[in-house]
Amino acid sequence: xxxxxxxxxPRRIPEATIVRLPxxxxxxxxLLRSGVTTVSSEExxxxxxxxxxxxxKDFSHFGSFGTRGxxxxxxxxxxxxxxxxxxxxxxxxxxxGIGNLGRALANSDGFSSHGFCIAGLYDVDPAVVGSRxxxxxxxxxxxxxxxAGQQDRPAIxxxxxxxxxxxxxxxxxxxxxxxxxxxxxxxxxNVPADVLVRYVDLSIELQVMSFxxxxxxxxxxxxxxxxxxxxxxGGPVGVSQRGGPPDRRPDPxxx
Amino acid sequence: xxxxxxxxxPRRIPEATIVRLPxxxxxxxxLLRSGVTTVSSEExxxxxxxxxxxxxKDFSHFGSFGTRGxxxxxxxxxxxxxxxxxxxxxxxxxxxGIGNLGRALANSDGFSSHGFCIAGLYDVDPAVVGSRxxxxxxxxxxxxxxxAGQQDRPAIxxxxxxxxxxxxxxxxxxxxxxxxxxxxxxxxxNVPADVLVRYVDLSIELQVMSFxxxxxxxxxxxxxxxxxxxxxxGGPVGVSQRGGPPDRRPDPxxx
DNA sequence: GGCTGTGAAGCAGTTCACAGCG
DNA sequence: CGCTGTGAACTGCTTCACAGCC
Numbered sequence: 001x002x003x004x005x006x007x008x009x010p011r012r013i014p015e016a017t018i019v020r021l022p023x024x025x026x027x028x029x030x031l032l033r034s035g036v037t038t039v040s041s042e043e044x045x046x047x048x049x050x051x052x053x054x055x056x057k058d059f060s061h062f063g064s065f066g067t068r069g070x071x072x073x074x075x076x077x078x079x080x081x082x083x084x085x086x087x088x089x090x091x092x093x094x095x096x097g098i099g100n101l102g103r104a105l106a107n108s109d110g111f112s113s114h115g116f117c118i119a120g121l122y123d124v125d126p127a128v129v130g131s132r133x134x135x136x137x138x139x140x141x142x143x144x145x146x147x148a149g150q151q152d153r154p155a156i157x158x159x160x161x162x163x164x165x166x167x168x169x170x171x172x173x174x175x176x177x178x179x180x181x182x183x184x185x186x187x188x189x190n191v192p193a194d195v196l197v198r199y200v201d202l203s204i205e206l207q208v209m210s211f212x213x214x215x216x217x218x219x220x221x222x223x224x225x226x227x228x229x230x231x232x233x234g235g236p237v238g239v240s241q242r243g244g245p246p247d248r249r250p251d252p253x254x255x
Numbered sequence: 256x257x258x259x260x261x262x263x264x265p266r267r268i269p270e271a272t273i274v275r276l277p278x279x280x281x282x283x284x285x286l287l288r289s290g291v292t293t294v295s296s297e298e299x300x301x302x303x304x305x306x307x308x309x310x311x312k313d314f315s316h317f318g319s320f321g322t323r324g325x326x327x328x329x330x331x332x333x334x335x336x337x338x339x340x341x342x343x344x345x346x347x348x349x350x351x352g353i354g355n356l357g358r359a360l361a362n363s364d365g366f367s368s369h370g371f372c373i374a375g376l377y378d379v380d381p382a383v384v385g386s387r388x389x390x391x392x393x394x395x396x397x398x399x400x401x402x403a404g405q406q407d408r409p410a411i412x413x414x415x416x417x418x419x420x421x422x423x424x425x426x427x428x429x430x431x432x433x434x435x436x437x438x439x440x441x442x443x444x445n446v447p448a449d450v451l452v453r454y455v456d457l458s459i460e461l462q463v464m465s466f467x468x469x470x471x472x473x474x475x476x477x478x479x480x481x482x483x484x485x486x487x488x489g490g491p492v493g494v495s496q497r498g499g500p501p502d503r504r505p506d507p508x509x510x
Numbered sequence: 511g512g513c514t515g516t517g518a519a520g521c522a523g524t525t526c527a528c529a530g531c532g
Numbered sequence: 533c534g535c536t537g538t539g540a541a542c543t544g545c546t547t548c549a550c551a552g553c554c
Contacts, residue, residue, distance in 0.1 A: 015463075016523055022462045026441060040535065049443055053525055053538095060537055068536045069532045085462050086469025093461070100362055104355030110441065110458035115465060156464055179471070180464040182457075186281060186365065188304055196467050198460050202437075203365035205453050206348070207277045207340050208270075209411055209435040210370060212451050214341025216434070271545060295513065308516095308547055315515055323514045324554040512554085519548075526541075532534090 013084065017058045022114075023048050024055070025081045028074045040071040092119035094154040094178070096169045097161035098128050098138050101184060105160060106133045119154050120144065124165075145172050153177040163187040170197075268339065272313045277369075278303050279310070280336045283329045295326040347374035349409040349433070351424045352416030353383050353393050356439060360415060361388045374409050375399065379420075400427050408432040418442040425452075 027047045031039055041059075045052035059065060059077070062084045066072045082088065093116050095102050102121070105111075111118055121138045123129055129140045147153060157173035159166050159181060166185035173181055180196045183189055186204075189197050282302045286294055296314075300307040314320060314332070317339045321327045337343065348371050350357050357376070360366075366373055376393045378384055384395045402408055412428035414421050414436060421440035428436055435451045438444055441459075444452050 013466075014523065018463055018466050019459060022456075022459045023443065027443070042535085047443065049445075051525065052535095053527090054523090056536060057524080057538075064537065066536050067532070068530075069534045071535070084466070086465045087462070089465075089469060091461075091465055091468060100355060100359030104359050105457065107355055108457060110456075110461060114458060114462060116461055155468055156461065180468060182460050182464065188278065188282070188302065190304075196464065198464065200455055200457070200460060201277075201365075202360065202363060202455070203369060204274060204277045205437050205455060206346075206365060206371055206411065207342070207369060208273055209437065209451065209453065210341045210344075210346055211268075211273050211339070213346060213410055213435060214344060269545070297513085306547065307513095308549090309545090311514060312516080312546080319515065321514050322554070323552075324512050326513070514551105514553080516551090517549095519546105521546075522544090524541105524543075527539095529536105529538090531536080 013061045017061055018085070020048070020050070020054075020058055021081050021085055024058070025078060025085075028078045028081075032074045032078065036074060038071045039074055041066070043071070087115040090115050090117055091155040092117055092152070093156045093158060094118070094120040094122060094144065094173070094176075095158045095160060096122045096141065096144070096173065097159065097165070097185075098123040098125075098131075098133070099160065102158075102160040103133060105158060106136070116156070119152070120147075141169070141172060144176050147176050156180045156182065159183045159185050159189075161185055268316045272316055273340070275303070275305070275309075275313055276336050276340055279313070280333060280340075283333050283336075287329045287333065291329060293322075293326045294329055294332075296321070298326070342370040345370050345372055346410040347372055347407070348411045348413060349373070349375040349377060349399065349428070349431075350413045350415060351377045351396065351399070351428065352414065352420070352440075353378040353380075353386075353388070354415065357413075357415040358388060360413060361391070371411070374407070375402075396424070396427060399431050402431050411435045411437065414438045414440050414444075416440055 024044060027044060028039070041052045041055040045055045048055070056066075059072070059080075063080060065076050065080055093111060095105055095118065098106070098121055102123070106118060106121055110116075118134075118136060121133060121136050122141045122144050123138050124141050129138050131138050153176060154173075155178065157170075157176075157178040157180070159169050159173070161169050163185045166183060166187040167189060170181060170183070170189045170191055174191055174195055179194065180198075181189065181191065182198050182200065184200050186201050191197055279299060282299060283294070296307045296310040300310045303310070311321075314327070314335075318335060320331050320335055348366060350360055350373065353361070353376055357378070361373060361376055365371075373389075373391060376388060376391050377396045377399050378393055379396050384393050386393050408431060409428075410433065412425075412431075412433040412435070414424050414428070416424050418440045421438060421442040422444060425436060425438070425444045425446055429446055429450055434449065435453075436444065436446065437453050437455065439455050441456050446452055
């Protein structure tokens, strides 16, 4: 809102905001479906379980779409968020590792919605290669390597293999020209500096929960101290949060 | 390190640190297996793709386990991290929603390792209820509700249902006495303030990647500006990071 | 000399609180 | 008067830089 008034150029949106946009979007889409034509930051904040000021600041990073005294138009917001997220293009995704998880992902509709299409399924197990999932045939990983400098090369690679194969697969993906990798294997990946890796890691999530669970136990045992429990403000379990937003959760690094 | 010298009481470990501990632990376990008896913060940092100072500060939050001039003893670190994470206890986990994802989770060894045990699998689909996975039989969700005030009640609940069922399932989990929920459904959950929810959301991850992908495209188009690309320091793609740590990734809130 | 442990500086993200517009 | 948009304060995390111990 200072220099550049051009609404087109996003100019530095914080990553923390980016991660919340899809959540708002989901909520807005639902409101739209139920015929709502205006929504306040307060209303959205409640549904998203965040602070209303955060909602307003998040939106302010890419424009002023609200009407003072009234609120926001869900339809407008949805389209602006789509644009900010780059959902106007379709990114081809390949999934490597067609076990239970890979299959779950392939069937998930997290892809079909919102500008992604599955461009290929890969594995190395002869028992799996050649089988069909939806209208796609699982191919051998070697064929992915061959897809290298092709015009049809994938933009995003999903690693759903056992950890022991993850680094090798990542190498193949990078060689095939992928520039973002979503890694479900519990392993830090080594990739070139210009490739983005994000991690989804069940066992980290569980261990974080374990931490808060035992923390809580410790606290109930130690019901003696001063006034506040230990946490930041009045939070119940140390850092952790009122039914949701311990907001934030890093992703592991590569090996 | 100020007042209480008692090594037992963790005294406020930042959540950001907690999330990295499992990563270090994994790396340390591997080093141990290969017979390494000492490791520097630098070495660990490289493998974890983080800054060495961060590694040292992370450990410093729960004690001084290193030897100056030498490094850390992996075995000692592993045991200390385990303790900090509360891995000395076994937390019973229930999984609700036995589709592809639920099955993948049930078969995953993210549970068996590190102090978790699957205490129950639940679904509502008659085609699934009664089937066996490993040595567990899938039960009807109603039986979970019945498990309420029991001594054997689960500590952690995993929601692996379609989004439309997620809130209902969360309610049942809370009623059954669960105090942490790991939600794989793309939906913000409403739970009481003392229940911790963490979110794992494929479509958010993809959309974040989409953002960075289009961001990058925009940048290559606009190869004109000043010296630095746009990002914080010298990072290649705005915020995003050298092959890994855009460190951080919030979780959506509940509806 | 090497590497840990840690104050202090720096930075990112959140929250407050209010000015400004409808 | 209500609700957005935003400077400014604040909180938490990261990084630097170095003192201290081996």
